[in-house]
Amino acid sequence: MAFVIWSRRSMSRQRIRFVEARTARAIAVIGAITLLVAALALGIAIGTMFARSHLGEEQTLMSRRSYEIEELGRINAALIELTPRVEGLSAQVSELHEFDTHLKAAHGAGGTSGVHDVPPLPDSEEPATSLDGAGGPALPPRLCDIGRAAAGAPRQRLKSAHRIIDCLNDEVSQLQTQTLAHYAAYMAFPGRNPAPGLRSGSPYGNRLDPFTGRLSFHPGIDFAGPAGTPILASAGGRVIAAGERNGYGISVDIRHSDGMVTRYGHASRIFVKTGEFVMPGQVIAEVGSTGRSTGPHLHFEVIVDGAQINPSPYLALFRRLSHAQS
Numbered sequence: 001m002a003f004v005i006w007s008r009r010s011m012s013r014q015r016i017r018f019v020e021a022r023t024a025r026a027i028a029v030i031g032a033i034t035l036l037v038a039a040l041a042l043g044i045a046i047g048t049m050f051a052r053s054h055l056g057e058e059q060t061l062m063s064r065r066s067y068e069i070e071e072l073g074r075i076n077a078a079l080i081e082l083t084p085r086v087e088g089l090s091a092q093v094s095e096l097h098e099f100d101t102h103l104k105a106a107h108g109a110g111g112t113s114g115v116h117d118v119p120p121l122p123d124s125e126e127p128a129t130s131l132d133g134a135g136g137p138a139l140p141p142r143l144c145d146i147g148r149a150a151a152g153a154p155r156q157r158l159k160s161a162h163r164i165i166d167c168l169n170d171e172v173s174q175l176q177t178q179t180l181a182h183y184a185a186y187m188a189f190p191g192r193n194p195a196p197g198l199r200s201g202s203p204y205g206n207r208l209d210p211f212t213g214r215l216s217f218h219p220g221i222d223f224a225g226p227a228g229t230p231i232l233a234s235a236g237g238r239v240i241a242a243g244e245r246n247g248y249g250i251s252v253d254i255r256h257s258d259g260m261v262t263r264y265g266h267a268s269r270i271f272v273k274t275g276e277f278v279m280p281g282q283v284i285a286e287v288g289s290t291g292r293s294t295g296p297h298l299h300f301e302v303i304v305d306g307a308q309i310n311p312s313p314y315l316a317l318f319r320r321l322s323h324a325q326s
Contacts (some may be wrong), residue, residue, distance in 0.1 A: 043140020064154075071158045078165045085172050085248040092183050099186055102321050106313075144168055188257040190235040191314030192280050194264060195287065195298045198225035204310040210294050219308035220263065220301035221315075227268050229287040233264045233278045234300070234314075242274050248299065250283050259306075265299035266291050 013129045144167035201222030209216040233254060240261070241253035248265035252272060255261050268288025278284060302311040 017032065018048040033243075068154055071162075075158070075161050075165065078162075078169075082165065082169060082172065085176070089172060089176055089179060091178055096179070096182055096186055099321055102317060106317055106320075144171065154183050185234075185257055187236040187280055188260075190256055190260060190262045190302055190311075191318035192232070192234045193315060193318070194232050194234045194262075194300050195225065195229060195233070198223040198229060198287070198298065200224075201297055204312060211292070220265075220298045220299050221311050222299055223287075224295070224297040225287055227286070229296075230283045230288060231264050231267060231285040231298055233280055233282045233284050236279050237262075237277070239272045239274055239276045239278060241282075242270050242272055245291070247292045249293060250285070250288065251291070251299075254278060254284075259304065261301075261303040263299075263301040263303060265301075266293045266297060268296075 005317070013017050121197065144164050201224040202218050204218060204221055206215055207218045231252075233258050237254040237255070237256040239252060240255045241251070243250065245251045245265070248263070250267040250270060251263060251265040252267065252270055253261055264285055266288055267285035267290065270285040272278060272284045287296050287298050293299075300311055301308050302314055
């Protein structure tokens, strides 16, 4: 049996090409196998393309997640750095507010305890006239728009968060600058106990002189206690005298704001030098009995514009403030 496949010329010339059935079956099988292989190859190609596409999506997703995690880390680090600044500023403002409240209450008490002698906290703000060429329209302040951080795509929200943190950093820096001058004046305001734990001795005012037995004026307050007891700076300031002084023995004078000076007399030894800046509560000397003294004690004075005034109101003010804070 044979099949006529095609005729190249007219049948009249009897030139006919034949293909046997066995060969046709072989060709069909080979064709089917070829189609199968082609289909398999096509499937593999499609699968490879899909895998590459899926892998690309995963890489893109991983890259995006890596970026977001890195940005979140930076935001977290910025917040960690900002937090103590805000806490410190809050503590300073709270301390200033509490001190101002006690100072106003003391002045409003009618001066029964002599607190009216304590001057108010100096205002350290620079006058507006000191600015060169300042001016412009009076517009309300621009606040940090925190609500914008919750809108938009993740990448946009991250960028918004960075802008908000930068804005908050600027706001905190400005508040710290404004608060610093007031807090510096508060730290330079005398009245902190220069000898905690020691008992009060001779008060300020007229008394019988321990050497002559006659009436004399005592220009400070005495704190009696063991020699070697630490003497603390009652406020921050600059040491203007440190050494021997007639009648005071070894003594230290510290100048504070607005011409105020505190004096610490009869020390056994001192730890500061003239010109040195000290902080409130810093150990500046030790109790002794040098100079015109009958025994170990600290003689403490508050001097305003050259006049020795009663230190008691200053000490009472900070004593009440300490009780309120505890």
